[in-house]
Amino acid sequence: MHATLPFLPYIVGGLAVTILASLVTFACAVAIGLAATLWMTTGHPAAGPIVRAYVAIFRSLPELLCIFLVYYGCEIALQKAAVSFGFRPIPISPFLAVTVAIGVQFGAYSVQIFSDAHRSINPGLFEAAHALGLSPRKVTTRVAIPLILQAAIPGLSNLFSVMLKVSALASVIGLEEVTRRAKIVAGSTREPFAAYAVAVVCFLVIAAAAALLQARLERSFRSTREA
Amino acid sequence: MxxxxxxxxxxxxxxxxxxxxxxxxxxxxxxxxxxxxxxxxxxxxxxxxxxxxxxxxxxxxxxxxxxxxxxxxxxxxxxxxxxxxxxxxxxxxxxxxxxxxxxxxxxxxxxxxxGPLAFIVPVSSTIDGSKESLKGKTVGTVGGSVQEKYMREQIGRETTVKLYDSMDAAVLDLDAGRVDAVLSEELQALPGYIQAKPDTYKLAGKSIYDPAYMGQxxxxxxxxxxxxxxxxxxxxxxxxxxxxxxxxxxxxxxxxxxxxx
Amino acid sequence: MKDSEVAPVILEARGITKSFGGHEALRGVDLAAHRGDVVAVIGPSGSGKSTFLRCLNFLEKPSGGQVILDGEIFAAADFSGRSHQHRGRLIKLRRRVGMVFQSFNLWPHRTALGNVMEGLTQVLNMPASEAKERAQELLNKVGLASHAGHYPAQLSGGQQQRVAIARTLATEPEVLLFDEPTSALDPELVGEVLSVIQALAREGRTMLVVTHEIGFARDVATKVVFMADGAVQERGSPEDVLRQSQSPTLRAFLSRFRQER
The missing domain is CATH 3.40.190.10 (Periplasmic binding protein-like II)
Structure with missing residues (x-):
């Protein structure tokens, strides 16, 4: 334990990366899920098949595979392209790879959360907006999106807590989040238990903070539902 | 295409x-x-x-x-x-x-x-690195390494070899008593484990200078x-x-x- | 007054048909509302009266026929595709024809005031401060000035429907469509909503009211239309339709209705 103590700030510092990566990934997943759900509600003939295929594909892929695919696969594809078209290849950072890979993958889960949320909303609320003379775009931004988001809070909270944990997978491609730093310290100090224990506490703390936030959000929305 | x-x-x-x-x-x-x-x-x-x-x-x-x-x-x-x-x-x-x-x-x-190879053992261990002292024992080491090769070729079947993906994992099992010794590179073992915890570990016997296993x-x-x-x-x-x-x-x-x- | 003078026709439906799959819900409905008319549409459930009302602002796309608002023709065929030009016309039609729903359909994420303001700021593009003032006036008009900050979930059904009426009035539509405005209410709350609608009738607003309240049709309406099986069976003054008609279907409907109430 003695050897690990000086490393505390270093491991805990990885929290910033964990949280940032989770938030960016989450935003990415939410944006994809919301966009796909809204696209489906337009009744565009291609929307249903494309979104369903997307969900089916990404729900069945292991997260780690997606990360590898983006981090190594895209880098190689980029390099090939760079050679034939004569530009300097752009390195894909671990952060970018993780947010893209997990964002796109969890987008598939969020599509389901959002389309369930959408189904749970009384269609009369949209009709009322149309009947008032709101443009379809305003019906979407003023009525559909707020209501869908509100109905999706419990599902999204679950998704976020899973995402926090999945972000630890980024350690395998060297993103210096909590898990990776704990592993580095474990190797450096030969005190793996202490190092990983610190990481465990870190994750428990953010999970608790996220749960608090969820409870707070739900409470503030519930007040609009009940007298 | x-x-x-x-x-x-x-x-x-x-x-x-x-x-x-x-x-x-x-x-x-x-x-x-x-x-x-x-x-x-x-x-x-x-x-x-x-x-x-x-x-x-x-x-x-x-x-x-x-x-x-x-x-x-x-x-x-x-x-x-x-x-x-x-x-x-x-x-x-x-x-x-x-x-x-x-x-x-x-x-x-x-x-x-x-650098040579060396066995890390608990300070109380009687293992001296010889084939005889390892009979019936379990030795942990990193999979795919020259250490694994050494175990297979020089120590033989009467000693069980347990493979890990890192030296740390192997030493963790040494702490837990799941293995009796860990075959490591001396360069890694000395400062990493022996000097860090002299009351817990020691190097067993002599370091192994066989050029076939010191690798290249x-x-x-x-x-x-x-x-x-x-x-x-x-x-x-x-x-x-x-x-x-x-x-x-x-x-x-x-x-x-x-x-x- | 309304009966004797002939006001111009403001809203007219011509040969509206609607089929859902194989089922023909409307079989060519004609109807004309003059300015200031209060048309009560009655009939048994499944007669197509709500569907007809929803066809007038194209919440339901008619399979055939025309809606003519103040001389402008909106043909069913125009709205079958996704043309932007027609979508724009549709929005204009809806601004001029307001609708009040059976289940109120207030947006749960906005307060009473927010619900009423929506049309002012988003449809009429009124600045927020002015819209707030106007919305407050409208809430005052339906007797809910003190409930401006309440969310729909904090209001009774009758209060919600009155807010919904204020929301519809905000964009100053020329015609108001009421789709069974009191059917979802507990009996003791029906009165407060009906009296608001009655007050609007006194202002000379043009209204089409699909209703089961025969008393309301008799006392407030200028015209009564009786629908059954997707077609208009009887039409005329309340007296003609509700008292004088010899139609067996209408008589059967009215008698059953009286028993129920």
Whole structure:
């Protein structure tokens, strides 16, 4: 334990990366899920098949595979392209790879959360907006999106807590989040238990903070539902 | 097929442009050196998160010696070979043993260190490293390593070999009593475990200097397509052996001048 | 007054048909509302009266026929595709024809005031401060000035429907469509909503009211339309339809209705 103590700030510092990566990934997943759900509600003939295929594909892929695919696969594809078209290849950072890979993958889960949320909303609320003379775009931004988001809070909270944990997978491609730093310290100090224990506490703390936030959000929305 | 490839390339370019904004054409020679900072004293981090160790001093001096710009990155060992092949890094360092299999896939400038093997055992253990003392015992070591080879070929079937993906995992099981000894490289074992916890561990018997298992020493790894880089690195290593810098670093980090060849 | 003078026709439906799959819900419904008319549409459930009302502002796309608002023709065929031009016309039609729903359909994420303001700021593009003032006036008009800050979930059904009426009035539509405005209410709350609708009738607003409240049709309406099986069976003054008609279907409907109430 003695050897690990000086490393505390270093491991805990990885929290910033964990949280940032989770938030960016989450935003990415939410944006994809919301966009796909809204696209489906337009009744565009291609929307249903494309979104369903997307969900089916990404729900069945292991997260780690997606990360590898983006981090190594895209880098190689980029390099090939760079050679034939004569530009300097752009390195894909671990952060970018993780947010893209997990964002796109969890987008598939969020599509389901959002389309369930959408189904749970009384269609009369949209009709009322149309009947008032709101443009379809305003019906979407003023009525559909707020209501869908509100109905999706419990599902999204679950998704976020899973995402926090999945972000630890980024350690395998060297993103210096909590898990990776704990592993580095474990190797450096030969005190793996202490190092990983610190990481465990870190994750428990953010999970608790996220749960608090969820409870707070739900409470503030519930007040609009009940007298 | 070619049409497909063209399309893929076009898609990749599009992706690249999205990610980077604009293509850059200026070519700067900067090499990325990857190593996993979990193997003291070769490489680890200090409490500020800075990478330190023999390999860091060595690589910095080597890059300076051959006048190339290097950036050292902390890359998890699990993905370090994929990173080399994907071009994310140009050199793998961190204390890898030169083996024939590896040489078939990569160019391996070196050796720059050549150390013996040694058994780590609890201080109370009666194991002395001989075949007899290991009969019926369980020995842990890293899978795919020269240590594993040594166990298979020299110790034989009467000793159970348990394989781990890292030395730490093997030593954890030594703590837990699941294995009776861990076969390690002495260079790694001494400062990493023995000096760190002299009340817990000791080296069993004599170090194993059999050249067949000391391997071919430690080398860097470079893609086969980067022949000129590998050649340069080799020249730099030769120069550092000649001018005594390597010996200086090994004294600093291993407590003694370890032979490079 | 309304009966003796002939006001111009403001809203007219011509040959509206609607089929859901194989089922013909509307079989060519004609109806004309003059300015100031209060048309009560009655009939058994499944007679197509709500569907007809929803066809007038194209919440339900008619399969055939025309809606003519103040001389402008909106043909069912115009709205079958996704043309932007027609979508724009549709929005204009809806601004001029307001609708109040059976289940209120207030937006749960906005307060009573916010619900009423929506049309002012988003449809009429009124600045927020002015819209707030106007919305407050409208809430005052339906007797809910003190409930401006309440969310729909904090209001009774009758209060919600009055807010919904204020929301519809905000955009100052020339014609108001009421789709069974009191059917979802507890009996003791029906009165407060009916009296608001009655007050609007006194202002001379043009209204089409699908209702089961025969008393309301008799006392407030200027015209009564009786629908059954997707077609208009009887039409005329309340006296003609509710008292004088000899139609057996209508008589059966009215008698059953009286028993129920």
């Amino acid at each position: 070619t049409i497909w490839r063209k399309r893929l390339q076009a898609a990749a370019i599009l992706l690249g442009c999205i990610i980077a904004g604009t293509p850059v054409s200026a070519q700067q020679q900067k090499y990325v050196v990857g190593m996993d900072a979990a193997y003291p004293p070769f490489v680890s981090v200090n409490s500020d998160g800075q990478m330190i160790g023999f390999e860091i001093d060595f690589m910095n001096a080597l890059c300076a010696e051959i006048k190339i710009q290097c950036e050292i990155q902390n890359v998890p060992y699990d993905g370090i070979f994929a990173a080399l092949e994907a071009g994310k890094i140009d050199v793998i360092a961190g204390g890898n043993n030169i083996t024939d299999e590896r040489k078939q896939k990569y160019l391996m400038p070196g050796p720059y260190l050549r 020493g430690k080398g860097l790894m470079v893609r086969k397509t980067d022949a000129s880089l590998a050649e340069n690195l080799q020249k730099g290593i030769d120069a550092m052996i000649a001018n005594g810098k390597l010996a200086e670093f090994s004294k600093k980090w291993f407590g003694k001048a370890v032979p490079a060849r």
